[in-house]
Amino acid sequence: MAHQDTLNGAEILLKALVDQGVEVIFGYPGGAVLPIYDEMFKQNRLRHILVRHEQAAVHAAEGYARSTGKVGCVLVTSGPGATNTVTGLTDALMDSIPLVCITGQVPTSLIGNDAFQEADITGITRPCTKHNYLVKDVNNLAKTIHEAFHVARSGRPGPVLVDLPKDVVQSKGEYQPPSRVKSKYKPQVKGDLKAIEKAVDMIAKAKRPIVYVGGGVINSGPAACQLLTQFVRMTGFPCTQTLMGLGAFPGSDPLSLGMLGMHGTFEANLAMHGCDLMINVGARFDDRVTGRVNAFAPYSKKIHIDIDPSSINKNVLVDLSVVGDAAHILEDLIKVWKARQVRMDDKALKAWWSEIEGWRSRNCLHFETSNKIIKPQYALQRLYELTKHKNPYITTEVGQHQMWAAQHFKFEQPNHWMTSGGLGTMGYGLPAAMGVQTAHPDALVIDISGESSFQMNLQEMATLCQHRLPVKVFILNNQYMGMVRQWQELIHGGRYSESHMHTHPDFVKLADAFGAVGLRAESPGEVDDLIKEMIAVDRPVIADLRTDASENCFPMIMPGMAHNEMVLGPEDRSLDKPGSEEDGMVLV
Amino acid sequence: MTHIAEAIERHTIAVLVDNEAGVLARVIGLFSGRGYNIESLTVAEVDNREQLSRITIVTTGTKMIVEQIKNQLRRLVPVHKVSDLTIEGAHVSRELALVKVASTGEKRVEALRIADIFRANVIDATNESFVFEVVGATDKVDAFIRLMEPLGLADVSRTGVVAIARGPAAL
Numbered sequence: 227m228a229h230q231d232t233l234n235g236a237e238i239l240l241k242a243l244v245d246q247g248v249e250v251i252f253g254y255p256g257g258a259v260l261p262i263y264d265e266m267f268k269q270n271r272l273r274h275i276l277v278r279h280e281q282a283a284v285h286a287a288e289g290y291a292r293s294t295g296k297v298g299c300v301l302v303t304s305g306p307g308a309t310n311t312v313t314g315l316t317d318a319l320m321d322s323i324p325l326v327c328i329t330g331q332v333p334t335s336l337i338g339n340d341a342f343q344e345a346d347i348t349g350i351t352r353p354c355t356k357h358n359y360l361v362k363d364v365n366n367l368a369k370t371i372h373e374a375f376h377v378a379r380s381g382r383p384g385p386v387l388v389d390l391p392k393d394v395v396q397s398k399g400e401y402q403p404p405s406r407v408k409s410k411y412k413p414q415v416k417g418d419l420k421a422i423e424k425a426v427d428m429i430a431k432a433k434r435p436i437v438y439v440g441g442g443v444i445n446s447g448p449a450a451c452q453l454l455t456q457f458v459r460m461t462g463f464p465c466t467q468t469l470m471g472l473g474a475f476p477g478s479d480p481l482s483l484g485m486l487g488m489h490g491t492f493e494a495n496l497a498m499h500g501c502d503l504m505i506n507v508g509a510r511f512d513d514r515v516t517g518r519v520n521a522f523a524p525y526s527k528k529i530h531i532d533i534d535p536s537s538i539n540k541n542v543l544v545d546l547s548v549v550g551d552a553a554h555i556l557e558d559l560i561k562v563w564k565a566r567q568v569r570m571d572d573k574a575l576k577a578w579w580s581e582i583e584g585w586r587s588r589n590c591l592h593f594e595t596s597n598k599i600i601k602p603q604y605a606l607q608r609l610y611e612l613t614k615h616k617n618p619y620i621t622t623e624v625g626q627h628q629m630w631a632a633q634h635f636k637f638e639q640p641n642h643w644m645t646s647g648g649l650g651t652m653g654y655g656l657p658a659a660m661g662v663q664t665a666h667p668d669a670l671v672i673d674i675s676g677e678s679s680f681q682m683n684l685q686e687m688a689t690l691c692q693h694r695l696p697v698k699v700f701i702l703n704n705q706y707m708g709m710v711r712q713w714q715e716l717i718h719g720g721r722y723s724e725s726h727m728h729t730h731p732d733f734v735k736l737a738d739a740f741g742a743v744g745l746r747a748e749s750p751g752e753v754d755d756l757i758k759e760m761i762a763v764d765r766p767v768i769a770d771l772r773t774d775a776s777e778n779c780f781p782m783i784m785p786g787m788a789h790n791e792m793v794l795g796p797e798d799r800s801l802d803k804p805g806s807e808e809d810g811m812v813l814v
Numbered sequence: 815m816t817h818i819a820e821a822i823e824r825h826t827i828a829v830l831v832d833n834e835a836g837v838l839a840r841v842i843g844l845f846s847g848r849g850y851n852i853e854s855l856t857v858a859e860v861d862n863r864e865q866l867s868r869i870t871i872v873t874t875g876t877k878m879i880v881e882q883i884k885n886q887l888r889r890l891v892p893v894h895k896v897s898d899l900t901i902e903g904a905h906v907s908r909e910l911a912l913v914k915v916a917s918t919g920e921k922r923v924e925a926l927r928i929a930d931i932f933r934a935n936v937i938d939a940t941n942e943s944f945v946f947e948v949v950g951a952t953d954k955v956d957a958f959i960r961l962m963e964p965l966g967l968a969d970v971s972r973t974g975v976v977a978i979a980r981g982p983a984a985l
Contacts, residue, residue: 353847357891536885
């Protein structure tokens, strides 16, 4: 007979989730998780968002996690339910987003038998999760869930998958509260003080410094962003952010050089190229940032602050590394700096800034305006100007529109910019916006989208309507996979192989079919009205902006080129030079 | 200028892990997924009470790659300790091989003589064959197998390298 304290596995799971602070689960039911859904039916502590595809559940949980700093939670069934999460999990791993994904599994007695809806999901997701578990005994269930959340949020965050066979959630066992679970997983958070002292020595000697900030600072939390801002303002150093780092430092601050990398600003990339000291906080020298590695910041000493030791010296050898949490390290760095009353070489710094201002005056994000056709950059500038007072949450899909959004929006705070950086997942933005809106019901949440990416997960419009999530989908519709078209124009001789979609749905009618609101703008004069109406509507919106199909995203560092070999626009002569694939990393 | 040291080095790395399902797959998947080399990999439980296994990996790569390998291993949740025996002081390493030689007459006698020199034990014998057990550093085992080739070498089974640091310190 079952003891009084025993619960069934499904009850244990839900209790553990509540104890871990979960409020929302993004999921989709199916055979193997029916006992869990049955238990969910009987409670009202956990809100469930019923998605239309499991991939979207994971992206929604990512959006939720990125905009709140909490762990996102997903529940799906075995087999296809589980395999559909793989893209989302990989996306979360690449961008270090904390998630716990619970998958159903066939009963333990059937595992390995090629049972109906069986997939070896722990095997499949081993390389695309931070860690995963298969729970075979109901008495280990609570402990495993608590540990999964601990692993997901500690150190460098990431997705954790817990596979639950149906018989485990149906059998009775004992619940253990989080306080009784001691995890052996303890990543280093405090940085080595000696290394921090050395960093201060190096900083004090710098004549042409730059702070290069990545998503690690945002992952560390608002405190880290505050400390970073304090450090940058205290030193007066220029600060550039990666795609993932936007919002870690106020975008409108004059010390900010904006984004760096392949489509980064002229001033950010040239400052990276010319610096004599680079202070990397929570970035990972991604190939989209470095360009050709052997020509990357050739005159610089490099300090790398990162919580993940495997990020150090992976792509670029650095002179000093400090492993730990950005907030702890920045706090110590500021403390040591103040205690030593460091005097910078003000004259050198002034000269460095005047060089940077010279680059900035090139106004590299400039574009040809038109009063006939909507330029995508114009649409985004208007969107930014007309929404910034509402402090909106912006998600994007992947491609030209994503880069333009990163260039033209300025983020003053962290956690307001959600984009698929590492994996580059088309179809990310809509479900991510869904997750953001779930966490912030009253906020303005906009998915800046392209017509191609939008169609990769457009089924989620139904989820938005069902759960009354008034996400605004802002489609820059140029009828092309724009970034593919751009590369084909610039690199593949203008042969537009399969990048043009001849047929698109009528997005306004499509919105109507879902019960959302459809809006369209075909000329620049209609853009402001469209944006104002979009914001005013308290329902999901699909806004279809017919934009210039031939527009390319500049500046651009062509594949295999270095930071000082940027192409600034269509008139730039250096476009004629082919990219090099000989030295350093071959870039795709 | 960023300089990448190109010289390829061979390292013996000891890894202490939780003896749980999938841990070996995680380690091997890390090597295949990131394109690292494995020359030898051995694993067995070494602490029954704490349920710990020890994996010994012999790998090759540039200095930067070997550093990456160790950091990537440390990142795995069930990994407790990673120790690069090649750089952390002196260590001893051994391998065991079972070597089957099928021959008759003078070749058979010669095989026994060489086995004696290598201090290999005969652990199975028939009228047409021997199975030798030879223990030693990898090159000793290699040498023994090479010498057996003309003498009727039929089959080889090797454990791969196990290694431990010299002196009183433990992993």
